[in-house]
Amino acid sequence: MSKPKVYVTDFEFPNLQYEENVILPIDAELIGVQCKTEEDIIEKCKDAVGLINQYAPISRKVMEALPNLKVVARYGVGVNTIDLPAATDLGIIAANVPDYCMDEVSDHAMALILACARKVVLMNNEVKKGNWDYKVSIPLYRVRGKNLGLLSFGRIAQALAKKALAFGMNLLVFDPYVPESVAKEYGAKLVSLEELLKEADFISVHSPLTPETEHMISTKEFAMMKKSAFIINTGRGPVIDEEALKQALGEGLIAGAGLDVLEIEPPAAENPLLKMDNVVINPHVAWYSVEAEAELRTKTARNVAEVLQGYFPKYLVNKDVKVKLQLKEQ
Template sequence: MSQFKVVVTDYEYGNLKYEEEILARAGITLVPAQCRTEEELIAACKDAHGLLNQYAQITRRVIEALDNCKVIARYGVGVNTIDLAAATEKGICVVNVPDYCMDEVSDHALALLLACARKVVLLNNSVKAGTWDYKISRPISRLRGQTLGIVGFGRIPRTLAGKAKPFGFHLLVYDPYLTQADVEPYGATLVELEELLAKSDFVSVHAPLTPETYHLIGEKELGFMKPSAFIINTSRGPVIDEKALIKALQEGRIAGAGLDVLEEEPAPRDNPLLTMDNVIINPHVAWYSEQAEIELRTKAAQGVVEVLQGYYPRNLVNKEVKDKVHLKRLP
């Protein structure tokens, strides 16, 4: 009988073959679940030694009910589904996968930007509806010489900066944790958020969702933007105040938006964004490629194995937990 039990709290994948393979090699039993509520999570995970988590909310109440848990791994970069403070207090390591989908998300952000700039979706829909007239796309401006503002400057936006530079963009960056020396290698200038919003023709949002970044871009911030500017979001929906965004779009105070994420997902059918021709909405897909999915699943599972085998994991999120656990360094 396996010494350890790991529960997958919820998942959208067709199978769990990658996770099963990695955990089986370590002699760990994998138990799939599809939990949606706190009660379901507590029932499925109470005696688990580790969790693999996609979207289910691992709240303080759930964490306090975990009798044996040593590690929670998130399928993704962000860990906003997990109460980090509660996990740390309980001595549970939280693991993410910070280095996957860098190409995918940066590609997708650039694709949304280009689609907004060149009115690709608007023109496609118009032609398919029977109208052959380029003039409905006016105005379109040349990209070279325009300004791209990047909010947050971790791995993905740095990759985006490298891809955007050959298009001839001037690059501005807002990230309160960096200095000008950090962004200079990317040909960018570090500025405050207000200046970035006021000067940018395109704003690409890449901030993680934390209490500090919730509604980071609200009515006041959107008010700084040019009426000709577009905003792109491939990070997390609540980083932008959606009601404020809808109002700004309805009043013509910004030109449009390319959104891979929303505050509520899936989008309710009465969401006004769904009716706007100047808004492109995708179903939180920027992370996805076949290769990225495999990398995500294998690295998340490996993070669980590392902790259960007695090692500090490569991708430990809540480093404060080191005061509560006694693990070895990975060889």
């Protein structure tokens, strides 16, 4: 009898050692492939019992074409690559890793806030061009006492809140799913989106990407912001309407941006954001540390292993699927 096959649909790692350390001991086979399209997955993973997924689209079409599929586990917090209603309809488990990089992303968001506030990148570039003159940074304003607006208030934003308080910042939170009592626990004030946009000196985006949050920050929202405000995004690129952001920056409606994510990654060489001195751009790296990568890959593989061993995974996303499956609780 052949071993159950677990495919990694796509990955950017040099090897799959962490995944192998979890999957091979349960007497399953791990196969790494590189798929970009639905057709790629259907062709290369047709006998999959489990999928480990990064960016490849796990659509209804894909899942219907893989008759043995039991579980799809995604590297990361977001599950926007997986058609969740289809997975539930088909009795397929979807899983993620919601708790692996809270320190890394919140640290990175704080780093981008400080880089924007202190114009660190601009001055570094000027010095390397031979211009030793602090006046290129004028004006700079102190961070203490400034308002930090947090769009969404999940684990990462809460971790950032603690760090921002240490810098003496005031915290504003917009999250329709969080009660006021939770915001108060972190010394934050729960406000409307409009109030946050008008009052914040820095806005840090942590919203998941959903139909409701796509282009949540667009032309109307930028018009409400202070001209001295900066927007920081370590969440999902499409939450910010990039064309509206370019216009707002070009017209001086806001002071600048710190972006770890974009609508299209990597950006085109002619993207004007790459040429703006008041924009800091990183290559979707906020999640990364040596420790976080090991944790992410191990926990993602463990989600698959738990299902193959007859258990609901610890990080089950589509909980409605439970009624269709005869698996044990852990």
